[in-house]
Amino acid sequence: MTVVTEQEIASYVGRVRAALADLPPAVRDELLEELPEHLAEVAVEGEGSLTERLGPPEAYAVELRAAAGVAAPAGGANLDQRISAVVGKGRERLRAVDTRLGPVLGYARLSEFLRLLRPAWWLLRGYLVAMLVTVMVTGEPFGLLPRLGGSTLAALLLLAATVAGSVWLGRRSATLGRRPTWVLHLSSAFLVIFGLVGFFDADSRAAQDGYGYHEVYTDQYSGVRDVYVYDSEGRLVEGVRLFDQNGEPIRLGGPWCDEARERLEPGESYVDPMQQPYPYCPQHAPFQLRGPGPSATPAAVPTSGPDPAGTPIGDPSASPSAVPTSEAPAVTPTPTS
Template identity: 35%
Template sequence: MTTTTNLRVDSYLTGVAAALDDLPRGDREDLLEEVREHLDDLAHESDAPLTVRLGEPEAYAAELRASAGLPPRGRASRASVTRTLGSARDALLAQSWVRPVLGFLISVRPLWWVARAWLLVSAVVLVQWGSWGAWSTRLPLVPHVGSGLTGALVVLVVAVASVQVGRHGWGVRARRALIGVNAVLVVAAIPVLASLSDATERTVMQPNTTVQYVTEPPQQGTWTRGYRVLNVYPYDANGHLLTDVRLYDDLGRPLDLQLGQDPNRRAVFDRTGQPATNAFPLRYFEPGTRVVANPSAGPQVVVPPLVPQPMTASATPQASATSTASATP
């Protein structure tokens, strides 16, 4: 009778243990030890199968979890991971050097609140404009948002919001979301700092010790102040817009904006039939026509007339001295 009872208990207990195999070893052994005593008592009281009196081992194991306050099967693994991480955290905090470091990091949190605002704005500008043109040429370290001054104002506004977010007491979910945002910004700091380094790669020291940041121009197109030139509008000394003016660089090469092919761009040819790609300003036909709607259109600028200055060669010092000597009695 005792052997049969033990076999029934062992068989049922094996099924219960299999249903609890996702629990930490200590929790599982404590539950099984208590259950075995209870199963032994039930087996001695009656010869009825334990599955009839208690239900299937899986169902009985689920009841044990609930009564012990343990998570259902499937969530236990996450709970075990959470406990493991908690134990690791406690062990780390027990180290003598950890708390001073944490105290220092907490004291400099406001610096991070400002830094993450700068990172956020810089990352958005970098994604939108690319490395070239993402930074102000007049205000170092400031992202170019229309202008350097506007970029500085945007960073200031976002920094105020970031500080307010850091000072606010958030719930658990909000804190986790904020940690995720901080982690993304830390990763974004790599391309942002790389772009900033490229934009200020060459530094020219002037005689008056001022520093001028010179960005390396791209290989294609014509650029000025971080923007690509899409057209050129020449004006004469009286401030009148000129048309079909051919421009060359210092080596006599035709100025080419390298804008690629555009069937709507008005083409200009010289007398030999060769296209004059350096004739400015460029004009465009209305879509589907060969008509330029406004041939005299120009940028919205006021061009004041120039003050004439003499352009004749000045006399050499020797000639000046000779003339002076001849004029002296």
């Protein structure tokens, strides 16, 4: 918790007084008469420095001028005063939003509820840092857990280190100076953007794999539109589905020919590649089997000539019990009941 000291209040009042140095002393003293008491009340109301809650003293001086209807110096406000005025107005609007949204969540101010979420943000920040390191080191897309060389132990150690560092920094963020605080805020904003982009990217990849198929986007297969599989006899095999070593289906290309649209159901206008086996367009196969395929030819049975025993097969004197090997005796079916 940041405690506002009397020295800080006096320093803030002094800078406001310096910003109003062009005014007559009587007018300036009147504007600053109740400022120390007001700053003391603000210091008691919540956490953070006076500059964090009220804006720079120069911007506060501009607000005092506007409230009192006192014109700015004849030369006009310099660049620092203009920037401070813009920052002051922005902070004023944020305070108004803070006050309006607080009761919706059951708190006087929204900032009070957000302070309760600081530990959760510290954990999330450490997780996002681990994911950022993983993406930068490995070049892999955003996932659910950090991966370092395929080692789960290294990933867990990285995650533990980043989360512990984020918690340590969060507990000491109140003691940081103005410039380190701004750096911390900017880095936090960057991590939030990185997390949102990674989340939507992971969601998009999960949607593409909704049917379990993996799209292949490599230089080697980037131009593949169809896959044709042939058997050992050179004949085209249709209705093929491909799987990797883990049993996950692989999907390359997509229905690209007019014939693929002929398989559409009535009322459909889109050929879903996830529902189509390979090849999508068998009519466009790069190789076609020429002529009839191989067929089995029965072995020729000689009709004459001596057998190994010396008896001519076609001799009438052959034993009548000889039955041609190509014929089997007829079997009369016997009824079972």
